[in-house]
Amino acid sequence: MSDAAISRAVHPWWASRRLGFLAAALVIAALPMMLTGNYWQTNLTICAINVLLALGLDFILGYAGQLNLGQSAFYGLGAYVSTLLITRLGVPFWAAFAAGVAFAGLAGMILATFAVRLRGHYLAIASLGFAVITYQILLNWINLTQGPLGIYAIPPPPAITIPGLPAISFRNPVALFYLVAGVTLLVYFILDQLVRSPIGETLTAIREDEVSAASLGINTALWKVFAFGVGAAVGGAAGCFYATFVGTLVPDAFFITESFTILAMVIVGGMGTLIGPVFGAVLLTLLPEVLRGVGDLRLMVYGAVLTLVVLFMPGGLVQAARVVGARLGLSR
Amino acid sequence: MTLLSAKGLHKSFGGVRAVRDISCDIPEGTVFAIIGPNGAGKSTMLNLISGVYQPESGSLTFAGQTLAGLPAYRRVRLGIARTFQKIRLFKQLSVLDNVVAGFHVHHDIPAWHYLLHGGAFRRDQARCRADAMELLAFVGLAARREALAGSLSYGEQRMLEFARALATKPKLLLIDEPAAGLNAAEVDSLLDRILTTRKQGVTVVVVEHNMELVMNVADRILVMDYGQHLFEGAPAEVQKNPAVASAYLGGELM
Amino acid sequence: MTATIVAQQAINGIVLGSLYVLVALGLTLIYGVLVQINFAHADFVTLGAFAAYFVMHALGGQYLLGIVAALLVGAALGWAINITVFAPLRRKGNELLPLIATIGVSVMLQNAMLAWFGPVPYAFETPYSQKVFRVAGTFFTLQSVIIIAVSATTIALLYAFMKFTFLGKALRAVAQDRETAGLMGINPNTLIMLTIVISSALAGMGGAMLAPVLVLTPFAGASVIVKAFAIVIIGGFGNVEGTILAGLLVGLIESFTTQYLDPGLIDIVVFGLLLLMLAFRPTGLISERREENV
Structure with a gap:
């Protein structure tokens, strides 16, 4: 077989990236029209925020192989930093958004710098400790965060005016969904480009074996800090959107169980792939909504699913899809 | 010309002195073997040269530059590569990807290309893959490029690790x-x-406890025993040396 | 006056600390032989506490029988998690999967308890909570005396077991090198099972003694376990002496922070210390430095 033929066999037309992104954009555009009503539109935006959170964690866990249990903290930092800048200092939304993202990313890099000499479990505990500290600070620094009382009446992003068209107001939940989903798609594109570049090769080498990676000239400490920076920044972006979408902020939204929920989304979808966590996040966001009867037991279902997937299908939905695909003769 | 020069290296672990006062000069373009019975400190020597360990005292000079304090990954950029006694491949990655990862220090395209995958990026990717395929062909693994490294036979894994180091x-x-x-x-x-x-043109250091094996490939041999320098010379001299013979007496190949 | 307050807080800190040691020791023992963390350890603490509560109430105030029940429940849970999670995943050889699976078990157990027992705290009054001693201006309950006595005895027994019995020595051998243990003629799987059962029994027992001091809710264990993690790292993972020292230290930090700063700052102080330790002394208070063999 020629190289071109091999390339066609490995990447058939229906697996083409451009078509994938186009299809994703169409689905995003169509969803609010198909699923109308306040209830669904709320859930769609929550889905998009959770996808963003899961993508951020997956970059750290699935690619660089570092178990980060502090994603809830980066989420919370993004939310509080952007919101406080907007409500206290009157900073414009997009500047506050950038600051929230940067702050979360920086926090991730600082945590990783501290914890970088540690491997596997130590890092998990250190990041859990970071999540606990962050939560407690949000709860106890009442002068700044108003503690458990929370911050109310957070405005939506300012309307976008394009000359010649009616202004797009983000008080309209559909417009806000388009904004969040659009940014999520952009983040997906960026991460996809990164993991298909030598950066992806470097991170997976670290995930597979750090000593070996160092023997190939990889500065493992530096790249772990990089992975944490990117993943935490994406988590911070999710936090900014959460604050402006819900309109209120209380520390409990960023308790450590939120980290476990995000972890479940990544694992259920399939860590180490980008598409997996997208479906994992959507599934785990909608599952309790579909199973209304067990609504109270949302977290119990998450816990059970997380354990069962690790035990029986550690590659998550992506692995399941591959197994089914192989049965149907679709894959190579 | 000397490529690597070690002077008075010492290294101990929890009171056990693994390497004691070892000095040697490794000439460029040769195969230099370090041999000795198990526990002689050969692997520790290799870890000192590659930078996994730092010596307690003594110095290492590579191509005229001191290696003191340089971590392992920095030494790769200078041109020091290694394989492992207990094979350490990226088991969940494909054979090809294992070798491609070895090109880490040789991507010289601007960083923004990683985001936008322009022409220079695609040329760099194609060049790496072509070079990797060449190395795989060299070690006889070209046909297995899509296999997971962990699924290879033991002998194939050694060959792959060799190819990855060459990358x-x-x-x-x-x-x-x-x-x-x-x-x-x-x-x-x-x-x-x-x-x-x-x-x-690559200088090779082989650490081996099977003496017979290196006799035919090595240009020069350093014999270690209990962390100490026992003898250094050409293979023929090593074979005749009585101290070497007694160190190996009692079962090891001779 | 000040001296009395200091003495009082020192007593409270040691009571609390010795409980933390019980919980943290289990984590550190498991880490020693398995190089794994059991996240559901927290919920073994809580379930032990509930077992003690119900047994005590069913038997008309027999608190000591409650402790025994908690011990047995903990041991059973340890056995269960080993055969369902740790043993099957050990064969896969991925170091992160077992930890993630036990996070799932923990989330599941916590919310099952929430559904079953409800969020309202249970008043766990033991017959010994009311008996108060006063010594030189400080006061402590018979309950605290029991806690310290039982913890100290357990820790001493465990220490003696590890140091002087064949099984204990084998355990330490596995912790250092799995192959050596094989040479001693012991099946490492049996030892791992034994370690997890002992550790989980300690967790259950710790729960039975913690619950009367703290509030008993489905999240009682979770609030303790994050501190236990901190203790295990501050003490040096797998290091028994370091864990005991760190446990008492964290207990004291907690009681003095409550007295002189603000109870809301406890976690911040403890985890601040943890992060500092990680940055400057990652091998723990009592360090045994090990370089990786390549």
Whole structure:
């Protein structure tokens, strides 16, 4: 077989990236029209925020192989930093958004710098400790965060005016969904480009074996800090959107169980792939909504699913899809 | 000309002195073997050269530059590559991806290309893959490029690790116990590749406890025993030396 | 006056600390032989506490029988998690999967308890909570005396077991090198099972003694376990002496922070210390430095 033929066999037309992104954009555009009503539109935006959170964690866990249990903290930092800048200092939304993202990313890099000499479990505990500290600070620094009382009446992003068209107001939940989903798609594109570049090769080498990676000239400490920076920044972006979408902020939204929920989304979808966590996040966001009867037991279902997937299908939905695909003769 | 020079190296672990006062000069373009019975400190020497350990005292000079304090990953950029005694491949990655990862220090395109995958990026990717395929062909694994590294046979894994180390384009290649776990045919094939590599101008250090194995490939041999320098010389001299013979007496190959 | 307050807080800190040691020791023992963390350890603490509560109430105030029940429940849970999670995943050889699976078990157990027992705290009054001693201006309950006595005895027994019995020595051998243990003629799987059962029994027992001091809710264990993690790291993972020292230290930090700063700052102080330790002394208070063999 020629190289071109091999390339066609490995990447058939229906697996083409451009078509994938186009299809994703169409689905995003169509969803609010198909699923109308306040209830669904709320859930769609929550889905998009959770996808963003899961993508951020997956970059750290699935690619660089570092178990980060502090994603809830980066989420919370993004939310509080952007919101406080907007409500206290009157900073414009997009500047506050950038600051929230940067702050979360920086926090991730600082945590990783501290914890970088540690491997596997130590890092998990250190990041859990970071999540606990962050939560407690949000709860106890009442002068700044108003503690458990929370911050109310957070405005939506300012309307976008394009000359010649009616202004797009983000008080309209559909417009806000388009904004969040659009940014999520952009983040997906960026991460996809990164993991298909030598950066992806470097991170997976670290995930597979750090000593070996160092023997190939990889500065493992530096790249772990990089992975944490990117993943935490994406988590911070999710936090900014959460604050402006819900309109209120209380520390409990960023308790450590939120980290476990995000972890479940990544694992259920399939860590180490980008598409997996997208479906994992959507599934785990909608599952309790579909199973209304067990609504109270949302977290119990998450816990059970997380354990069962690790035990029986550690590659998550992506692995399941591959197994089914192989049965149907679709894959190579 | 000397490529690597060690002077008075010391290293101990929890009171056990693994390497004691070792000095040696490794000439450029040779195969230099470090041999000795198990526990002689050979692997520790290799870890000191590659930068996994730092010596307690003594110095290492590589191509005129001191290696003091340089971590392992920085030494790769200078041109020091290695394989491992207990094979350490990226088991969940494909054979090709294992070798491609070895090109880490040789991507010289601007960072923004990683985001936008322009023409220079695609050329760099194609070049890496072509070079990797060439290395795989060299070690006889071209047909298995899509297989997961963990699914290869033991002998194939050693060959792959060798190819991956070559991908860093080393001046000095450190090979730890190349024959461990291989059958006679695989050993011959590997030794043959090592000689070819030397002909291409790469200096090779082989750590091995099987003395017979290195006799035919090594230009110079350092014999270690209990962390100490026992003898250094050409293979023929080593074979005749009584101290070496007594160190090996009691079962090891001689 | 000040001296009395200091003495009082020192007593409270040691009571609390010795409980933390019980919980943290289990984590550190498991880490020693398995190089794994059991996240559901927290919920073994809580379930032990509930077992003690119900047994005590069913038997008309027999608190000591409650402790025994908690011990047995903990041991059973340890056995269960080993055969369902740790043993099957050990064969896969991925170091992160077992930890992730036990996070799932923990989330599941916590919310099952929430559904079953409800969020309202249970008043766990033991017959010994009311008996108060006063010594030189400080006061402590018979309950605290029991806690310290039982913890100290357990820790001493465990220490003696590890140091002087064949099984204990084998355990330490596995912790250092799995192959050596094989040479001693012991099946490492049996030892791992034994370690997890002992550790989980300690967790259950710790729960039975913690619950009367703290509030008993489905999240009682979770609030303790994050501190236990901190203790295990501050003490040095797998290091028994370090864990005991760190446990008492964290207990004291907690009681003095409550007295002189603000109870809301406890976690911040403890985890601040943890992060500092990780940055400057990652091998723990009592360090045994090990370089990786390549």
